[in-house]
Amino acid sequence: GAVVSQHPSRVICKSGTSVKIECRSLDFQATTMFWYRQFPKQSLMLMATSNEGSKATYEQGVEKDKFLINHASLTLSTLTVTSAHPEDSSFYICSASNRLGHTDTQYFGPGTRLTVL
Amino acid sequence: LAKTTQPISMDSYEGQEVNITCSHNNIATNDYITWYQQFPSQGPRFIIQGYKTKVTNEVASLFIPADRKSSTLSLPRVSLSDTAVYYCLVGPIKAAGNKLTFGGGTRVLVKP
Numbered sequence: 001g002a003v004v005s006q007h008p009s010r011v012i013c014k015s016g017t018s019v020k021i022e023c024r025s026l027d028f029q030a031t032t033m034f035w036y037r038q039f040p041k042q043s044l045m046l047m048a049t050s051n052e053g054s055k056a057t058y059e060q061g062v063e064k065d066k067f068l069i070n071h072a073s074l075t076l077s078t079l080t081v082t083s084a085h086p087e088d089s090s091f092y093i094c095s096a097s098n099r100l101g102h103t104d105t106q107y108f109g110p111g112t113r114l115t116v117l
Numbered sequence: 118l119a120k121t122t123q124p125i126s127m128d129s130y131e132g133q134e135v136n137i138t139c140s141h142n143n144i145a146t147n148d149y150i151t152w153y154q155q156f157p158s159q160g161p162r163f164i165i166q167g168y169k170t171k172v173t174n175e176v177a178s179l180f181i182p183a184d185r186k187s188s189t190l191s192l193p194r195v196s197l198s199d200t201a202v203y204y205c206l207v208g209p210i211k212a213a214g215n216k217l218t219f220g221g222g223t224r225v226l227v228k229p
Contacts, residue, residue, distance in 0.1 A: 108161045110159055
């Protein structure tokens with residue numbers, strides 16, 4: 001398998017502040033990482049695809065100026081929630097693709113619980 | 118991306134075998150089938166992946182019929198700790214960057 005970490009695991013912030021979440025691939029290099037959001041009792045929703053050295057690709061309905069993504073190296077992608085509001089409270093999960101043989105499999109981080117007061 | 122359909126929930130008892138069937142009628146030739154397990158407040162964990170026939174690893178088996186329009190995840194002798202949501206995903210995975218679309222998943226409850 002492959003290990004993906006996220007930091008922090010949980011964060012509480014005040015409305016209007018910005019929060020940065022880090023996603024790291026620990027034992028492999030990932031040219032592509034993905035960011036998901038999951039609300040309680042719901043499935044994961046893809047927010048954006050993070051590409052190393054280039055701009056992220058956002059899914060329809062996701063504000064790129066609110067959710068800033070930076071993929072500065074092959075092992076690190078960051079998601080910054082700018083001017084957070086209570087409706088941004090959610091579980092944010094990243095994933096990274098690792099090639100095993102002739103297939104690519106996505107491995108997920110443990111998630112970050114964001115609570116905006 | 119091929120759409121998948123799974124049962125919303127399933128109940129089982131410790132020691133039993135659990136089989137979860139996923140329908141993916143419009144699966145494409147280059148699509149693979151991947152199953153993930155998710156516990157509350159954790160990221161999904163990769164379980165198994167396959168293209169056709171049968172794949173087995175230390176935790177599960179995946180059965181895929183010849184037409185590949187469905188697949189069945191088999192969990193042998195489940196325990197309480199197997200209570201989780203199980204997601205079936207279908208998509209091409211021969212190149213980095215292939216997006217995954219999660220469906221609703223199957224909520225499995227293992228009872229003592």
